[in-house]
Amino acid sequence: MKMNNADCMVMGKNWEEWEKEFPIVKEIRSLKETVWINPDKLPFDEAAEDCQLGMEDILDASRRLERFASYLRRAFPETEKSGGIIESPLKEISGMKQVLEERENIRIPGRLWVKLDSHLPISGSIKARGGIYEILKTAEDIALRHGLLKEGDDYQVFDSEPFRKLFSQYSIGVGSTGNLGLSIGIMSAKMGFQVTVHMSADARQWKKDMLRSKGVTVKEYASDYSIAVQEGRKMAEKDPYCHFVDDENSRTLFLGYSVAALRLKEQFKQAGIQVDQEHPLFVYLPCGVGGGPGGVAFGLKQVFGDSVHCFFAEPTHSCCMMLGMATGENSRVSVQDFGIDNRTAADGLAVGRPSGFVGELMRPFMDGCYSLSDERMYQLLALMADREKLYLEPSALAGAWGPVLLAESPRMQELLMKQGLEKHVSSGTQLIWATGGSMVPEQEMKEYCRKGKALLDH
Numbered sequence: 001m002k003m004n005n006a007d008c009m010v011m012g013k014n015w016e017e018w019e020k021e022f023p024i025v026k027e028i029r030s031l032k033e034t035v036w037i038n039p040d041k042l043p044f045d046e047a048a049e050d051c052q053l054g055m056e057d058i059l060d061a062s063r064r065l066e067r068f069a070s071y072l073r074r075a076f077p078e079t080e081k082s083g084g085i086i087e088s089p090l091k092e093i094s095g096m097k098q099v100l101e102e103r104e105n106i107r108i109p110g111r112l113w114v115k116l117d118s119h120l121p122i123s124g125s126i127k128a129r130g131g132i133y134e135i136l137k138t139a140e141d142i143a144l145r146h147g148l149l150k151e152g153d154d155y156q157v158f159d160s161e162p163f164r165k166l167f168s169q170y171s172i173g174v175g176s177t178g179n180l181g182l183s184i185g186i187m188s189a190k191m192g193f194q195v196t197v198h199m200s201a202d203a204r205q206w207k208k209d210m211l212r213s214k215g216v217t218v219k220e221y222a223s224d225y226s227i228a229v230q231e232g233r234k235m236a237e238k239d240p241y242c243h244f245v246d247d248e249n250s251r252t253l254f255l256g257y258s259v260a261a262l263r264l265k266e267q268f269k270q271a272g273i274q275v276d277q278e279h280p281l282f283v284y285l286p287c288g289v290g291g292g293p294g295g296v297a298f299g300l301k302q303v304f305g306d307s308v309h310c311f312f313a314e315p316t317h318s319c320c321m322m323l324g325m326a327t328g329e330n331s332r333v334s335v336q337d338f339g340i341d342n343r344t345a346a347d348g349l350a351v352g353r354p355s356g357f358v359g360e361l362m363r364p365f366m367d368g369c370y371s372l373s374d375e376r377m378y379q380l381l382a383l384m385a386d387r388e389k390l391y392l393e394p395s396a397l398a399g400a401w402g403p404v405l406l407a408e409s410p411r412m413q414e415l416l417m418k419q420g421l422e423k424h425v426s427s428g429t430q431l432i433w434a435t436g437g438s439m440v441p442e443q444e445m446k447e448y449c450r451k452g453k454a455l456l457d458h
């Protein structure tokens, strides 16, 4: 059915008027891979001054995670060797760099590294940061309120019957495309909460199966992520003993993610990587609703200031953050409003409407956004598997296109020139944030690789 533009009003303007005012909307609507450079980025000090959140909030979250370390190492023995700290490895990927250079016939400036949140303990994705943090904070709040916990206590006590009994009177709800549900479900069930995960149609069957095997209630929806969130929120509203993890609005999740930056700073130091004005850092973050990548980018800006440059990476069919930021309407618009279907194999990024606060909060901090096709993600997946023996899920590869764009996109080149970065970029570092994959069943991973390889040979 061909729709008449007059039928397609978004906030009082038709598509044509939107495209005229924001030419990038035309590129987004045509599902082209594209780059959007943020015209409203500010010097860090100015941006930080007007921001409602700051370093103190990140440090508060970090201290909370440290308090819980003694609990986590007991409840999840896999975290024993990191002392109960949930953290992922950082790895240089020269093989990937080389193959990208050969295939695209470019030179990727600087060194190329990957941050393997795909291999975070407990739930195998970036959601093991924010998701787990929000459950821990909720549990802490409840325990303090009931007088079961006092300041200074060893948090091992969370792994005991009185705590589990208390939490069993409470329930946790969350809407998810898969990985957030996995994180929240695993953590909540372990602490003794009743937990319901509202899964969108994108969620993989194995994630639902795994959750059910842990005693989590999984509700399935035929529709997309926003509806799953809405339904979950509605159920939770009626119940004062239910905490709803609101992925579209949660500052707690956001701050949980942001702690990654403090950890990365240490990892860089140990790896001998310098980050300063002469050694800039470029970071590419796969983006769904925006909480994960937004939180990480926020932390990185607090830690590295003007020396770090952050980009959100999204599928062409679900580039809600780019649409929201480019139009300045943030969560007031969705990709569906503009006739885009929000269908992507990158299930972790299948989100049509961005977070209600991330686009706005991150506006003065971000360098930009880019979008890439599903085929591209599969190809990158196969290359990463082949060259680096790193097995990631499709969503986690969205960041891997960034270094190519930095080398060859005219808009990126212009950004480097404008910020006086072109003479420093080759002494800098590029970091791909790999956001998930280590828990994908072997058969499914083989299929991903096969598909990517077929697209490469094409």
Ligand SMILES: *Cc1c(COP(=O)(O)O)cnc(C)c1O
Pocket (backbone or CB within 6 Å): 125, 126, 127, 179, 180, 286, 287, 288, 289, 290, 291, 292, 293, 294, 348, 349, 351, 393, 395, 396, 435, 436, 437
């Ligand atoms: C959730 C997720 C993201 C993006 O996080 P948002 O907070 O939704 O933006 C990226 N990659 C993977 C694998 C994810 O599961």
